[in-house]
Each structure stands twice: as structure tokens, then as C-alpha cells.
Amino acid sequence: MTDPTMRDPILSIKGLTKRFGALAAVDDVFLDFASGETHAIIGPNGAGKTTLINLLSGDLPPTTGTIHLLDRDVTALAPDRKSQLGIGRTYQKTNIFPDETCFQNCWLAAQSRLPSSMRFFRRAHRRADIRAATERALALCNLDARADVIAGHLSYGEQRQLEIGMTLATDPKILLLDEPLAGMSAEESVRTMALLTSLAENLTLILIEHDMDMVFAFAQTITVMVNGQVLETGTPAQIRASAAVRDAYLGHGPTEQGATP
Amino acid sequence: MDISFFLIQALNGVQYGFLLFLVASGLTLIFGIMGVINLAHGSFYMIGAYLAYWLTGLTGSLLLAILLGLPLAVLTGLAIERFAISHLYTRDHLYQVLLTYGLILIFNEMQSILWGNDLYGVAIPEMLTGSIRLTETQSYPVYRLFVSLVCILVALGMLLTIQKTRLGMMIRAGASNREMTQILGLNIKQLYAIVFGAGAGLAAFAGMMAAPIEAVYPGMGEGILITSFVVVVIGGIGSIKGAFFGAMLIGLADTFGSVLVPDYSGIVIYALMALVLLWRPQGLFGQRV
Amino acid sequence: MTNLRPTRLYLLIALCIVIAVGLFPLFGEKFHILLATRIFILAIFAMSLNLLIGFTGLISFGHAAFFGAAGYILAFVAPEDGAAAFWWSAPLSIGGAALLAAGIGWMSIRTSGVYFIMITLAFAQMLYFFFNDSPYFGGSDGAFIYFKPSLAIGSFDPVNLDNRVHFYYLAAILVLVVWAFLAMLLRSPFGQVIKGLRANEPRMRALGYPTQRYKLVSFIIAGGLAGLAGYLNAAQSGYISPAHLGWQESGSVMMMVILGGMGSLHGPILGAFTFVLLHDILRDLSQHWLLLMGGVIVAIVLFLPNGLAGLFTRKRIPQRDDDHD
Numbered sequence: 001m002t003d004p005t006m007r008d009p010i011l012s013i014k015g016l017t018k019r020f021g022a023l024a025a026v027d028d029v030f031l032d033f034a035s036g037e038t039h040a041i042i043g044p045n046g047a048g049k050t051t052l053i054n055l056l057s058g059d060l061p062p063t064t065g066t067i068h069l070l071d072r073d074v075t076a077l078a079p080d081r082k083s084q085l086g087i088g089r090t091y092q093k094t095n096i097f098p099d100e101t102c103f104q105n106c107w108l109a110a111q112s113r114l115p116s117s118m119r120f121f122r123r124a125h126r127r128a129d130i131r132a133a134t135e136r137a138l139a140l141c142n143l144d145a146r147a148d149v150i151a152g153h154l155s156y157g158e159q160r161q162l163e164i165g166m167t168l169a170t171d172p173k174i175l176l177l178d179e180p181l182a183g184m185s186a187e188e189s190v191r192t193m194a195l196l197t198s199l200a201e202n203l204t205l206i207l208i209e210h211d212m213d214m215v216f217a218f219a220q221t222i223t224v225m226v227n228g229q230v231l232e233t234g235t236p237a238q239i240r241a242s243a244a245v246r247d248a249y250l251g252h253g254p255t256e257q258g259a260t261p
Numbered sequence: 262m263d264i265s266f267f268l269i270q271a272l273n274g275v276q277y278g279f280l281l282f283l284v285a286s287g288l289t290l291i292f293g294i295m296g297v298i299n300l301a302h303g304s305f306y307m308i309g310a311y312l313a314y315w316l317t318g319l320t321g322s323l324l325l326a327i328l329l330g331l332p333l334a335v336l337t338g339l340a341i342e343r344f345a346i347s348h349l350y351t352r353d354h355l356y357q358v359l360l361t362y363g364l365i366l367i368f369n370e371m372q373s374i375l376w377g378n379d380l381y382g383v384a385i386p387e388m389l390t391g392s393i394r395l396t397e398t399q400s401y402p403v404y405r406l407f408v409s410l411v412c413i414l415v416a417l418g419m420l421l422t423i424q425k426t427r428l429g430m431m432i433r434a435g436a437s438n439r440e441m442t443q444i445l446g447l448n449i450k451q452l453y454a455i456v457f458g459a460g461a462g463l464a465a466f467a468g469m470m471a472a473p474i475e476a477v478y479p480g481m482g483e484g485i486l487i488t489s490f491v492v493v494v495i496g497g498i499g500s501i502k503g504a505f506f507g508a509m510l511i512g513l514a515d516t517f518g519s520v521l522v523p524d525y526s527g528i529v530i531y532a533l534m535a536l537v538l539l540w541r542p543q544g545l546f547g548q549r550v
Numbered sequence: 551m552t553n554l555r556p557t558r559l560y561l562l563i564a565l566c567i568v569i570a571v572g573l574f575p576l577f578g579e580k581f582h583i584l585l586a587t588r589i590f591i592l593a594i595f596a597m598s599l600n601l602l603i604g605f606t607g608l609i610s611f612g613h614a615a616f617f618g619a620a621g622y623i624l625a626f627v628a629p630e631d632g633a634a635a636f637w638w639s640a641p642l643s644i645g646g647a648a649l650l651a652a653g654i655g656w657m658s659i660r661t662s663g664v665y666f667i668m669i670t671l672a673f674a675q676m677l678y679f680f681f682n683d684s685p686y687f688g689g690s691d692g693a694f695i696y697f698k699p700s701l702a703i704g705s706f707d708p709v710n711l712d713n714r715v716h717f718y719y720l721a722a723i724l725v726l727v728v729w730a731f732l733a734m735l736l737r738s739p740f741g742q743v744i745k746g747l748r749a750n751e752p753r754m755r756a757l758g759y760p761t762q763r764y765k766l767v768s769f770i771i772a773g774g775l776a777g778l779a780g781y782l783n784a785a786q787s788g789y790i791s792p793a794h795l796g797w798q799e800s801g802s803v804m805m806m807v808i809l810g811g812m813g814s815l816h817g818p819i820l821g822a823f824t825f826v827l828l829h830d831i832l833r834d835l836s837q838h839w840l841l842l843m844g845g846v847i848v849a850i851v852l853f854l855p856n857g858l859a860g861l862f863t864r865k866r867i868p869q870r871d872d873d874h875d
Contacts, residue, residue, distance in 0.1 A: 119738055
């Protein structure tokens with residue numbers, strides 16, 4: 001594995017700030033995300049991690065600062081434009097279409113890659129290319145056997161998988177994952193980790209996660225946020241060795257669970 | 262257009278704006294706090310006006326009519342909240358629209374049964390019948406000034422209640438974030454009943470005050486309802502301040518519109534709404550989502 | 551019955567309905583043929599609103615604006631001394647309604663939720679005042695269409711709309727055409743998107759759909775279809791007035807959609823049928839039938855949240871998920 005810091009940043013944020021009234025949820029953050037790396041963002045609750053993801057995905061407009069995707073300024077783009085440019089995301093709270101089948105969930109995601117869905121006459125499901133993309137995404141998230149099940153009837157862990165599968169169906173270059181393992185059983189976590197590991201080979205992953213074992217085993221770069229600001233960014237070894245991180249956040253060592261103060 | 266004419270129109274516009282504010286503030290609070298879109302809100306205005314007509318006829322005094330009629334209107338509001346609206350808090354807006362639409366039909370037909378479909382006037386109380394001479398030829402009725410004055414007092418009372426009391430604290434919390442009131446463990450049912458009852462009371466009071474100016478007629482509730490919607494859209498939903506400025510703006514625009522472009526006076530306020538929408542879709546004082 | 555699969559059963563029911571509708575004019579009285587034609591027209595109107603409410607998740611409370619405006623366009627372009635040709639007056643009315651929907655939709659769609667409801671209502675009311683106040687459209691008295699549109703192509707003139715049976719069949723066929731059009735639309739990529747919008751708009755945006763554009767196109771299509779209904783209504787009654795754009799009309803059509811059950815293609819047809827019957831029954835019962843109608847509406851919302859269709863199927867009651875929008 002090459003050192004991720006040697007590559008060009010695919011995503012670069014400068015001076016990014018998001019204020020809600022007097023509160024700066026994200027406060028003057030500078031970060032580079034290298035192409036192909038797996039970059040975890042950790043920090044106590046309220047550190048601004050989800051807000052940062054929401055800024056990157058376009059769900060929230062930043063107050064000040066810029067976001068660049070390669071050379072392109074994408075700061076003010078809406079979520080749909082960001083998605084079309086290859087920034088896909090999953091949500092902390094499962095966000096699927098519970099009344100539709102898994103197939104239809106992934107179909108809707110895959111169909112978004114048509115140049116336009118302003119097509120009124122042909123049956124949607126006749127399109128072989130979209131069908132192939134849908135099936136590929138279902139296979140990736142291990143739900144191909146459950147394709148015809150109504151999403152609302154899936155187990156919680158399966159719904160999380162579907163959430164990832166939907167985003168994969170949009171063929172992203174960068175995948176923003178907001179606590180992909182939250183609420184999963186041990187077995188489901190293992191399965192999802194295997195999925196993420198396989199994805200990490202081809203995609204840039206930016207994830208928020210509270211499971212420190214997972215973060216330190218999996219991520220190539222870790223950013224620690226506290227009170228909306230970046231405390232430290234570095235490799236797992238650097239983060240483990242950082243006195244500032246230990247004081248502010250990790251407490252008694254990285255193997256300890258419990259990011260919550 | 263000379264100065265005194267302009268002044269009279271401005272006073273009329275402000276006075277109409279105040280009445281609109283009484284109706285629209287209830288509408289915006291009921292939505293902001295309870296999450297309910299209440300089409301029947303205008304019906305309370307209509308009920309107020311008809312109660313004023315009926316009770317003034319019985320008692321011979323508008324003041325007595327208001328004192329007797331206001332509790333009746335508030336009770337009607339509370340009953341409606343208890344038996345119909347309270348079932349809709351978690352339901353889709355569509356059902357709120359439909360149910361309150363049904364309520365309008367019921368209220369309008371009740372009005373027709375009880376008071377018929379004629380247009381009625383209500384006498385201005387004797388001590389307020391005079392007018393103030395502005396120039397040789399133009400004067401301004403005292404009653405309209407009185408209405409504006411009373412509305413200012415009511416608005417100030419609302420402001421004090423919202424800023425200074427515990428109830429006001431709950432209302433502010435609810436208007437900015439409905440979940441917040443739940444988290445704070447406040448008695449939601451009670452708060453909702455108070456807000457709805459107060460909204461109904463304010464609308465009815467506006468109808469009572471307006472009765473001697475505007476006459477009392479079928480369909481008056483829907484007219485003020487839709488105008489109040491325009492006020493709320495312009496001001497921003499859930500914002501009392503927005504309701505106030507929106508009401509003033511619409512009051513003045515409507516008054517001057519009917520003087521300056523009489524042929525199309527009906528559409529002036531909607532054109533204004535369209536302009537505001539283009540500029541700030543969330544309304545002048547609404548929060549951007 | 552039990553050995554019939556559901557699709558077969560539906561086909562059988564559909565066949566029975568088609569035959570009944572087809573043969574009805576042979577037995578029906580004049581009054582009932584006119585009534586049935588009226589139901590067809592309202593069914594098209596309700597289907598158009600259902601595209602918004604039931605499938606796109608846009609609660610428009612000003613849908614009568616397009617219904618009424620199309621009628622006014624017909625009244626405006628129809629010559630006073632002869633029939634307007636159906637082949638250009640209908641597209642003109644429908645196109646005019648769609649254009650109006652594009653304008654109103656473009657502004658309304660910038661908002662959502664309860665704002666959208668109020669704004670669509672307000673714009674419809676603006677149109678109401680426009681036609682009511684303007685000296686060119688007959689004011690509050692409305693305008694008349696003295697001759698029914700002609701479907702003649704050259705000297706070939708098989709359909710005469712003055713004949714109420716011909717009008718009946720034209721309206722019935724158009725119900726079928728609109729139904730088929732919507733069925734096609736909903737299965738198309740576009741239809742998939744708007745159904746996704748209704749379920750979860752933010753998710754659709756995150757998946758890369760420019761959702762505003764799809765909502766606007768849906769609004770325009772619905773406006774055009776409401777225009778078709780409004781055109782037929784004005785042609786049939788020979789009369790159009792500001793009341794046709796009023797909030798009561800918008801409320802009635804919304805009622806039809808809910809009565810029939812949202813989100814199904816045939817629901818609005820059932821809803822229009824029930825609404826017209828209910829209307830006539832209540833009006834015969836009492837002079838104060840609006841009181842009863844209001845009571846029925848309140849009762850349906852409180853006790854039958856899924857409409858009449860909900861009596862037979864169990865579906866989730868849509869819950870509100872966004873409030874401060």
C-alpha cells in the first residue's frame with residue numbers, strides 16, 4: 001500500500017466554517033483528503049463531525065470557506081450536483097425508501113446516473129444498463145438474495161447495508177459514511193467491515209465512526225475534531241502518539257471503546 | 262393626490278393591517294407551535310363578526326357584545342381543538358387541510374342557518390361615532406382610530422405575554438423548535454389548547470372590531486383567511502414579527518392598490534407575495550431551511 | 551371466485567365497467583347521461599390532482615386555477631357566431647393551463663410543505679380576482695361559450711358534441727386516455743423519480759436528482775390535464791365563471807382524490823363518482839347540504855384516513871416527517 005499522503009488530494013477544504021447562530025459547529029477547518037485513502041473523522045459528540053459531512057455532501061451550505069473537488073470549486077453546489085460529480089453519502093439515521101423493495105431502492109439510485117430522467121414513455125425497468133448497475137450494487141452490499149424484500153421489512157443491519165448499496169449504485173468516487181456501524185450486531189459489523197474493506201480498494205472513503213478499534217485498524221488517516229475544530233490529523237500511529245489527542249479526547253488509550261465523553 | 266388624502270389612506274391601511282395582524286398572528290403561531298395548517302381560522306373572524314352583530318342587537322352595545330361574544334368564540338375554538346384538530350397533530354398536512362376545509366363548510370352553513378345570507382351592518386358605539394376633521398373637506402372617523410389603538414394595545418399585550426411570562430417562554434420554545442417543548446417536558450396538550458383558543462379569540466376579536474367598519478356578510482371568513490395566508494407567506498411562518506410586518510405591508514398595499522389601480526386591486530397583494538417569494542422564498546422573517 | 555387470480559379478477563371487473571359505460575347511453579335517461587359526462591370530466595380533473603398529491607407528494611390547494619383558466623381560454627377564443635374547432639382550441643386551452651402551471655409552479659416550488667399549500671391557494675385566488683375584476687372576461691357573471699366545439703376534419707364530421715351521447719363517449723374515451731397516459735408516465739423513469747420524491751425528497755436529492763425540476767414538470771403536466779378537464783367542462787356547460795377557479799372548487803377536487811384513495815390510478819375516478827353522487831344525494835336531503843358535506847369530510851378524515859379504497863385495503867397512513875419547512 002502506498003503512502004496516501006503522497007497522492008494529490010481529491011477533496012480539499014479550506015477555512016470551512018458553519019455557524020448556527022452563535023455556535024460554530026464547524027470552525028475554520030482545513031483538510032485534504034487524498035485520492036483513494038480511507039480517512040476517519042473522530043471526536044466526541046457535538047464535535048461537528050456530522051456537520052462536516054453535511055457540508056461536504058451539500059446538505060448544508062457553509063457559512064464561509066471553500067471545498068474543492070480536484071480543481072473544481074464545489075463549495076456552494078447542491079447535494080444533487082455533488083452526487084453527480086461523484087460525492088456519495090450515507091446517513092447516520094437510516095435513510096431508505098421503506099415501502100419499496102431493495103431492488104427498487106437501488107434502482108432509483110442507479111437511475112440517477114442517466115443523463116436525465118425526464119423520460120416519459122418507455123418503461124423504466126426495461127433499461128438493461130440500469131438493471132445491471134442495480135444488480136451490481138445489490139451484490140456488493142450482499143443483498144442480492146433479498147432483492148425483492150420490502151426494505152422496511154429488513155433487519156436493521158440489512159437496512160444499513162442497503163443504505164450503502166444505494167449510494168454505491170450511484171457509482172461514487174468519494175463515499176461519505178456517517179457511522180456505518182452504528183447499532184449493528186457484531187456479526188453485521190463484521191460483514192459491513194468486509195464490504196467497506198473491499199470498497200476501500202477503489203474508492204476514497206471518508207467516515208465518521210465511534211468504534212475506535214475499527215477506526216485504528218481500518219483508516220489510513222485519522223482526523224480528530226473537538227468543538228468544531230481539527231485537533232490533529234495523521235496516521236493511526238501519529239494519532240496514538242499525540243499528546244494533545246490523548247489529553248483532549250482519547251483518555252486512557254486508543255483501544256478503549258467509548259468516544260463519548 | 263394631496264397630503265391629507267394620502268394620510269387617510271395610510272391610516273386606513275394601517276388600521277386594516279392591525280386587524281390582519283390579529284388574525285395572521287394566530288394562524289402563524291398555530292402553525293409554528295402545533296404544526297397545524299388551519300383553514301378554519303378565518304371562520305373565527307366570521308363568527309366574531311356575526312356574534313358582534315347578533316349580541317349588539319340583543320344588548321344594544323358593541324362593548325357588551327364583545328365581552329359576551331369573546332368567551333363564546335374562545336370556547337368554540339377550544340371545542341374544535343379538542344374534538345377535531347387534536348387528532349391531526351401527527352397526520353399529514355393534507356388531512357389537516359381537508360378537515361379544516363370541512364369545518365369551513367360547517368361553519369358557513371351554520372352561519373347561513375342562524376343568521377341567513379343577508380348583509381348586516383353593526384352600529385358604531387355612540388361615543389365613537391364622530392370624526393376628526395383633517396381639512397376643509399376631509400375628516401377621519403374616530404372609530405377607525407379607536408380600532409387601531411385597541412389593536413396596538415392587544416399587540417403590546419401579546420408581546421409582553423410572549424416575552425415576559427412562563428407561557429410566553431413555552432410559546433417561544435415551541436415556535437422555534439417544536440421538539441424542544443417536548444424535551445422540556447411541558448404540558449403539550451395544555452399549551453396547544455391555549456394557543457389554539459387564543460388564536461381563535463384573536464381572530465374573533467378582529468372580526469368583532471371590524472364589524473362596524475366592514476359590515477357582516479357570508480364568506481368574510483375566507484377572504485380574511487386567504488389574505489392572512491399571504492401575510493404569513495410574506496412574513497415567514499411561525500414568526501410573530503413577520504406576521505406584523507407582513508400585515509402592515511398587505512394592509513397598506515391593499516388600501517393603496519384599490520385607490521391607485523382600482524381595476525386590478527384584487528391582485529395587488531398576490532403580486533406582492535410573488536415578488537417576496539422570488540426574493541426570499543422563506544419569507545421576510547422566516548428561517549432559511 | 552376463489553380460483554381467480556387477482557389480475558384476472560381485476561381484468562374481469564375492468565371489462566364489466568367498460569361494457570357498462572359503453573352501453574349506458576342506450577338505457578340512461580338524458581339527465582343521467584349528462585351526470586355521467588360530468589363525472590368523467592371531474593374524474594380527469596381529480597386524476598390530474600392525484601398526480602401531484604398522490605404521486606409527487608405536492609399538496610396543491612389551487613388546482614382549480616388551471617381547470618378554470620382553460621375554460622376561460624376556450625371562452626375567449628371561441629367565436630360568438632360559430633363553433634371553435636376542437637383540434638386547435640383544446641390544445642390551446644391545455645397549453646395555456648400548462649403554461650400557467652409553469653409560472654405558478656416555478657414560484658411555488660421554491661417552497662415546500664405548508665408554504666406550498668398556502669401559496670398555491672393564494673395564486674389561485676389571484677387568478678380568481680383577475681377574472682373577477684377584469685373587464686374583458688365578463689367579470690363575476692362569467693363568460694359564455696355559445697357553440698360546442700366542432701371535431702370536424704374537413705367535411706368529415708362524425709362526432710357532434712351537441713349530441714350529449716357523443717359528448718359522453720368523448721369524455722369516457724378521454725378518461726381512458728388520461729388513465730393510460732398516467733399509467734405510462736408512472737412506469738417511466740420520470741414516474742419512478744416523482745414517486746421517490748413523494749416518499750423522501752432529501753434522499754432523492756442526495757442520490758443526484760435535481761428534484762425541483764421534476765416537481766415542476768409534474769406540476770406542469772398536472773396543470774395541463776386539469777386544463778383538459780376544464781376545457782371539457784366549459785364546453786359541456788357552455789359557461790365559465792370565476793367560481794370555477796375558486797378555493798371551493800380546489801377543495802372539492804381534493805376531496806375527490808382523498809375519497810377515492812390517493813396514490814392509485816383509478817382512485818380519483820371512484821372519488822369523482824362518489825363525490826358527485828354524495829353531492830346530489832345530500833342536496834336532495836336538505837337545503838343545508840353543505841353542512842352535511844362538511845360533516846362527511848370531517849368524518850372521513852377522522853375515521854377513514856385512506857379514503858373509500860382504504861375500506862378494502864390496508865395501507866400506511868402517511869405521517870408527517872417535515873414540519874419546519
